[in-house]
Amino acid sequence: MIANITKGRKAVGALIYDFGPGRRDEHINPRIVAGNVTGTPLQVARAIDHTARRRPEITAPIWRCSLSLPDEDGILPDAQWSTIAADFIASMGFDGAPWVAVRHGDDHIHLTVSRVDWGGQLLTDRWDYRRAREAADRLEEEHGLVRAADRFRPEGPQVRNNELEASNRRRGPDAAVPPEREELRRLVREVRDASRGLGRDAFESGLEDAGVSFRANVASTGRMNGYSFSLSSWTDATGEQVWVPASKVARELRWAQLKTVVGELPPDTLAPRAAVAAATSPTSTRVDNVHQDDVAEFVDQAVEMLKQGRIERGTALPEDHPALSSDPAARILAQWKAKTAGQEVPAEALPTPRSVPAWTDKRRRPYGRLATDAIPGEIKKARRQAAAWQAAAETALSNARSWDGQATGAVTGTRVRDLHKLRTKVEAAEPHIAAEVAARNEARDADTATDAARKIWRTADRLKSLGWLELRREGTSRKAEEKKAATASAAIHAYVEQAQQARSRAADAARAAREASGLPNAEADAKRLGEQWPQLLAEAQRGDQDEGRARRDAEQARAQDLAQKIKGAEARVEHLGAEAELRRTMPEGQRKAEGRARRDAALQKVPASRRRKASPPGEQPAHLRRRGPSAGRGPTAGR
Numbered sequence: 001m002i003a004n005i006t007k008g009r010k011a012v013g014a015l016i017y018d019f020g021p022g023r024r025d026e027h028i029n030p031r032i033v034a035g036n037v038t039g040t041p042l043q044v045a046r047a048i049d050h051t052a053r054r055r056p057e058i059t060a061p062i063w064r065c066s067l068s069l070p071d072e073d074g075i076l077p078d079a080q081w082s083t084i085a086a087d088f089i090a091s092m093g094f095d096g097a098p099w100v101a102v103r104h105g106d107d108h109i110h111l112t113v114s115r116v117d118w119g120g121q122l123l124t125d126r127w128d129y130r131r132a133r134e135a136a137d138r139l140e141e142e143h144g145l146v147r148a149a150d151r152f153r154p155e156g157p158q159v160r161n162n163e164l165e166a167s168n169r170r171r172g173p174d175a176a177v178p179p180e181r182e183e184l185r186r187l188v189r190e191v192r193d194a195s196r197g198l199g200r201d202a203f204e205s206g207l208e209d210a211g212v213s214f215r216a217n218v219a220s221t222g223r224m225n226g227y228s229f230s231l232s233s234w235t236d237a238t239g240e241q242v243w244v245p246a247s248k249v250a251r252e253l254r255w256a257q258l259k260t261v262v263g264e265l266p267p268d269t270l271a272p273r274a275a276v277a278a279a280t281s282p283t284s285t286r287v288d289n290v291h292q293d294d295v296a297e298f299v300d301q302a303v304e305m306l307k308q309g310r311i312e313r314g315t316a317l318p319e320d321h322p323a324l325s326s327d328p329a330a331r332i333l334a335q336w337k338a339k340t341a342g343q344e345v346p347a348e349a350l351p352t353p354r355s356v357p358a359w360t361d362k363r364r365r366p367y368g369r370l371a372t373d374a375i376p377g378e379i380k381k382a383r384r385q386a387a388a389w390q391a392a393a394e395t396a397l398s399n400a401r402s403w404d405g406q407a408t409g410a411v412t413g414t415r416v417r418d419l420h421k422l423r424t425k426v427e428a429a430e431p432h433i434a435a436e437v438a439a440r441n442e443a444r445d446a447d448t449a450t451d452a453a454r455k456i457w458r459t460a461d462r463l464k465s466l467g468w469l470e471l472r473r474e475g476t477s478r479k480a481e482e483k484k485a486a487t488a489s490a491a492i493h494a495y496v497e498q499a500q501q502a503r504s505r506a507a508d509a510a511r512a513a514r515e516a517s518g519l520p521n522a523e524a525d526a527k528r529l530g531e532q533w534p535q536l537l538a539e540a541q542r543g544d545q546d547e548g549r550a551r552r553d554a555e556q557a558r559a560q561d562l563a564q565k566i567k568g569a570e571a572r573v574e575h576l577g578a579e580a581e582l583r584r585t586m587p588e589g590q591r592k593a594e595g596r597a598r599r600d601a602a603l604q605k606v607p608a609s610r611r612r613k614a615s616p617p618g619e620q621p622a623h624l625r626r627r628g629p630s631a632g633r634g635p636t637a638g639r
Helices: 011-018 041-052 078-092 128-143 161-171 180-194 200-209 255-262 267-279 292-308 328-340 372-407 414-463 468-474 478-517 522-585 588-605
Strands: 002-008 031-035 062-068 099-103 108-114 212-218 224-231
Touching: 002 011, 002 128, 011 041, 011 062, 011 099, 011 108, 031 041, 031 078, 041 062, 041 099, 041 108, 062 078, 062 128, 078 099, 078 108, 078 128, 078 522, 180 200, 180 212, 180 224, 180 255, 200 212, 200 255, 224 255, 372 522, 414 478, 414 522, 468 478, 478 522
Parallel strands: none
Antiparallel strands: 002 062, 031 099, 062 108, 099 108, 212 224
């Protein structure tokens, strides 16, 4: 949702534009969907301007804002737009001033507000752009709309004019291919998605298959910093290859985000592949009848050993067979050569005794820092948290199933139920509405007869004052005109009394309709339901289904989030159990040493002001000292 704010002097011009044809005849069926001022559009505009004129020193007292939605949100009903407009005005703090919301299109509304409230106080518009953005974000979340922050988030550096012109010169202006940067962005993303969770090897292999050149930017310390990409046909004017850092291709291709998708294996996993590649190169000694499955078997074995951390360096002596080397690449290469030559592969070196990592080792953090007696309590706490999250997840799934029924139309929503309730109320008031309409018609007929009688009386009153010659010319007499005037006067009084009685009956019928239905204007509701019932019912059903889908998706997302939390709690329980088992089986000396180290580390964290000073040797602490027998007895202590 985008909020576009403008300010002006008068609301009349704004409402004339809203209810006009538009600049390109794009305004269709303009109508007021919300507001706190009633009347025709011109009356509403004049009421807003009348309030704004109470502060003549304000040059721009009219606050205008348009709320627009993208095509992905579809066409919202007027009732939902009314709710959005009222919530937006309340969030901006303008609900105490006259305002109106006009809709003349499918995807947006216009808000016209007076910055002067009903009491004549000026409402502040400070930081209104930021407040409007925050209010729009909240309404997007509440109504399940597409977030503007996601729609306008740049995916990466865009292709500029000079780069586009250079690409057209290289490929020709008629080439039906995008510029190199966009093509590179598409290819790298496809390779990233295809190698999800498979590691850097699979990712780099996929880049080679897609024709993307890459360079791994590795620091001198061996730390991976990211990639640079290029295409074979992307060269500059001097013929040099053009390399683009990953962050310049797309923001999510930076190594900090890319490694979470493809996975980051230890650098040692590259050694077995390099060794096998060297062994299978044309310059190496190999046997022609070696099957590729043997090579793959040794590579998989080496990678698995590296993943599980079962390689112990320094276990082989220099005079041992190369197949027992402590270097994994050399050992696997020697084993493969021995097997291809038909020789017996020497046995693996005897494993060294299992070494237990210290509690400061990063593989045991943060559980190794806990005291041994605190581990069972942490396990219980994690299990209780997992149980609470499990109950909340089940509730979320149950709510999602309930909202799914409304989303599919199997369950009637609140909008349809409210519409049927309104129809029931209108049906209860229909006899009174009919009586009110009949009374109003009778009053109207009586008013018409009264006007005709007044016309006759005025004519007769004028003629009766003429002389006999003028009356003869008119073909009448004074007596006849006096009789006509008297008859018309009596008719006027009768018709006026009849109209008053009819209006009284209409008022009584309107009061009875309000009491029977509880509606302020039952006749207008009855007319609207009678003329637009299919449309209103369809809009209510569509609104209920939209709400059901939004609530269902929100509950499902909440259940998925809770599932991730439950998985984390279960992993914590597992790690804590492993830590407890490790302490139970570790050597006694190491267990005692770790206990002392944890105690010392805990003491170092206590502030010096809270530490209790040690008493001199042979002296009791202050809280255990007692007074002598004569202490505190006053002057008579020695008597």
